[in-house]
Amino acid sequence: MMNILELIPAELIRILIGLVAILVFIALNALILVYVERKVAGFIQRRPGPYEVGPWGILQTLVDAVKLMGKQLFSPTGGDRLLFWAAPLLAFAPLPLLFLSIPVGKNLVAYDANLGLILILAFSGLNVLALCLAGWGSYNKWSLLGAVRSVSQAVAYEIPLLLTVLAVTLMTGTLQLSAIVESQGAWPWQWNWLVQPAGFVIFVICALAETNRAPFDLPEAESELTAGFHTEYSGMGFGLFFLAEYTAMVVVSSMCTILFLGGWKGPGPEILGVVWFFAKVYALVILMMWMRWTFPRVRFDQLLNISWRWLIPLSLFNLLYVALVVKI
Amino acid sequence: MVFNWFHFGIILFLLAGIGFAVFPIIVALLFSPKAKGGAFAQPYECGMTPQGGAWSRIGITYYLYALLFLAFDVDVLYLFPAAVFYKDSIGFAAFWEVFIFVFVLVVAGFYFYRKGVFTWPRKIKM
Numbered sequence: 001m002m003n004i005l006e007l008i009p010a011e012l013i014r015i016l017i018g019l020v021a022i023l024v025f026i027a028l029n030a031l032i033l034v035y036v037e038r039k040v041a042g043f044i045q046r047r048p049g050p051y052e053v054g055p056w057g058i059l060q061t062l063v064d065a066v067k068l069m070g071k072q073l074f075s076p077t078g079g080d081r082l083l084f085w086a087a088p089l090l091a092f093a094p095l096p097l098l099f100l101s102i103p104v105g106k107n108l109v110a111y112d113a114n115l116g117l118i119l120i121l122a123f124s125g126l127n128v129l130a131l132c133l134a135g136w137g138s139y140n141k142w143s144l145l146g147a148v149r150s151v152s153q154a155v156a157y158e159i160p161l162l163l164t165v166l167a168v169t170l171m172t173g174t175l176q177l178s179a180i181v182e183s184q185g186a187w188p189w190q191w192n193w194l195v196q197p198a199g200f201v202i203f204v205i206c207a208l209a210e211t212n213r214a215p216f217d218l219p220e221a222e223s224e225l226t227a228g229f230h231t232e233y234s235g236m237g238f239g240l241f242f243l244a245e246y247t248a249m250v251v252v253s254s255m256c257t258i259l260f261l262g263g264w265k266g267p268g269p270e271i272l273g274v275v276w277f278f279a280k281v282y283a284l285v286i287l288m289m290w291m292r293w294t295f296p297r298v299r300f301d302q303l304l305n306i307s308w309r310w311l312i313p314l315s316l317f318n319l320l321y322v323a324l325v326v327k328i
Numbered sequence: 329m330v331f332n333w334f335h336f337g338i339i340l341f342l343l344a345g346i347g348f349a350v351f352p353i354i355v356a357l358l359f360s361p362k363a364k365g366g367a368f369a370q371p372y373e374c375g376m377t378p379q380g381g382a383w384s385r386i387g388i389t390y391y392l393y394a395l396l397f398l399a400f401d402v403d404v405l406y407l408f409p410a411a412v413f414y415k416d417s418i419g420f421a422a423f424w425e426v427f428i429f430v431f432v433l434v435v436a437g438f439y440f441y442r443k444g445v446f447t448w449p450r451k452i453k454m
Binding site: 022070076096097111119138155156162171226231232235309320324 | 333334340342344345349350352353356357359360362363368369370371372373381382383386390393396397400404405407412414415416420423426427430434441446448
């Protein structure tokens with residue numbers, strides 16, 4: 001028995017365990033986050049939020065998921081069936097891959113790739129393609145407008161995002177996520193956000209825009225576009241977009257944690273690293289929810305011009321500032 | 329081309345992602361009702377019968393942003409290898425090189441700003 005176990009390479013076991021853990025995490029995370037979002041919305045608007053199903057409404061999302069799976073799937077007449085159904089799959093498919101090289105704790109990573117940062121940046125771009133296909137395949141004017149908006153929005157906010165990530169790379173000299181975490185200390189004043197506060201703020205704003213969260217949720221602005229790119233999706237088609245959105249929130253939050261907030265580093269023994277990591281990630285997620293229910297939606301030309309007029313020049317100056325700091 | 333565990337991981341995770349997404353759709357196909365008839369699958373336009381198709385020509389005011397993005401994005405990608413090496417470089421020569429590169433980008437952005445690309449409704453001076 002022992003001989004067979006020794007024949008299996010350690011990397012394979014590591015990747016497989018990582019895969020199972022990540023898939024379980026994605027499912028659980030969506031169930032919890034949807035509930036938390038609705039509770040946060042409720043409390044901010046001075047109403048209880050979901051409270052009928054289970055104690056404090058805790059089983060609400062589970063019931064919703066079952067309901068979504070029981071809904072009939074259909075594609076609109078005149079639309080492109082292939083593109084229409086490829087879109088939700090494409091929106092979800094790259095998400096487990098984004099977690100592949102995210103270090104959750106010391107040595108707690110499925111595969112510690114030396115190009116981890118590029119991997120995440122490259123595959124998160126597939127999301128835009130999915131929204132584009134969804135809008136085009138639906139044969140619906142709302143969907144098409146939503147898709148056009150989402151592409152130009154993602155394109156506008158990709159550049160300041162890349163530039164702030166670049167500034168961090170400039171400081172640490174590596175694209176390996178675990179090495180970026182290692183370069184920061186245990187206490188908050190040893191993290192990167194203090195060296196480049198402008199970069200941190202720009203990254204958070206771009207993260208909101210890239211995940212299509214309010215106040216930048218123009219692609220699915222329900223008061224003007226019905227539901228934007230997912231107007232025509234019923235049941236699980238919509239469910240997959242929803243799942244993708246909530247997982248993407250965690251991905252950008254963990255990227256922000258790793259780049260600017262010290263990753264799994266924190267006061268106390270190293271075994272607490274996982275706790276620190278998830279505490280920081282979920283604090284950022286709660287911040288995103290808080291912003292969603294507090295700020296009004298921006299107008300579309302404002303949305304594009306915030307990025308092109310302010311964020312891109314600011315992130316360029318941030319890059320030069322960091323380059324200077326590294327040399328001094 | 330050497331095939332290592334990283335490539336294996338990428339392919340495995342992509343396949344797992346597709347499988348994870350296909351599973352609930354198959355469940356939905358098995359258990360959902362199958363209603364037919366009427367204006368059931370008509371594109372939704374607030375309850376009215378749609379006027380014309382969606383695949384018509386729409387005024388895209390965004391194409392200039394797309395062109396700008398292409399230029400900026402490629403430039404930023406060029407900076408990534410430089411950024412990885414930057415810490416190991418000696419002296420201020422590397423800083424000035426990055427500075428010149430970024431300065432040209434800033435000048436380009438300023439040019440488009442003065443041209444009126446970022447003002448709505450768009451009035452581009454030729």
